[in-house]
Amino acid sequence: MLDKNVIRESTSPWSALAILFPKKSENGKPKFRFCIDFRALNSVTKFDTYLLSVFEETTSNLLGYKFYSVLDCYSGFWQISIKEEHKERTGFSVPSGHYEFNKLTFRLSNSPSIFQRLVDVVLKDLVRKKCWVFRRCNYIFPVCARTCRDWEM
Numbered sequence: 001m002l003d004k005n006v007i008r009e010s011t012s013p014w015s016a017l018a019i020l021f022p023k024k025s026e027n028g029k030p031k032f033r034f035c036i037d038f039r040a041l042n043s044v045t046k047f048d049t050y051l052l053s054v055f056e057e058t059t060s061n062l063l064g065y066k067f068y069s070v071l072d073c074y075s076g077f078w079q080i081s082i083k084e085e086h087k088e089r090t091g092f093s094v095p096s097g098h099y100e101f102n103k104l105t106f107r108l109s110n111s112p113s114i115f116q117r118l119v120d121v122v123l124k125d126l127v128r129k130k131c132w133v134f135r136r137c138n139y140i141f142p143v144c145a146r147t148c149r150d151w152e153m
Contacts, residue, residue, distance in 0.1 A: 010100035012091030042109040050113040080104040
């Protein structure tokens with residue numbers, strides 16, 4: 001994350017707990033997921049009430065379509081910068097040092113709303129006309145068309 005400029009070294013007075021959780025792997029070798037416990041920060045956060053997409057609403061619009069296209073926003077949250085004055089609040093410590101996030105991260109209470117709003121702005125002319133957006137972590141599922149000919153703009 002340091003090499004990708006997602007985090008940077010920090011002197012922040014904030015420090016959330018960093019945890020490694022075991023996760024399943026296909027080859028049976030141990031793998032771990034790096035998680036940060038932002039519950040203390042989230043408890044003092046002013047919540048963003050932006051409406052998130054509803055799974056049932058999105059999937060009900062998919063009935064009758066023959067072709068689907070999937071757009072995966074790889075590391076989607078990491079494409080969004082955090083305001084400079086807010087970065088210190090994302091501080092966390094690990095044995096190698098103290099760091100803070102430059103980019104949006106999981107487990108912050110407003111991350112899903114911020115990401116959803118950005119996707120809705122970027123795709124504003126297409127949403128509910130040519131595609132349906134469903135936020136599932138950082139994935140977007142646009143629907144192509146009933147036939148490939150229907151997809152022409």
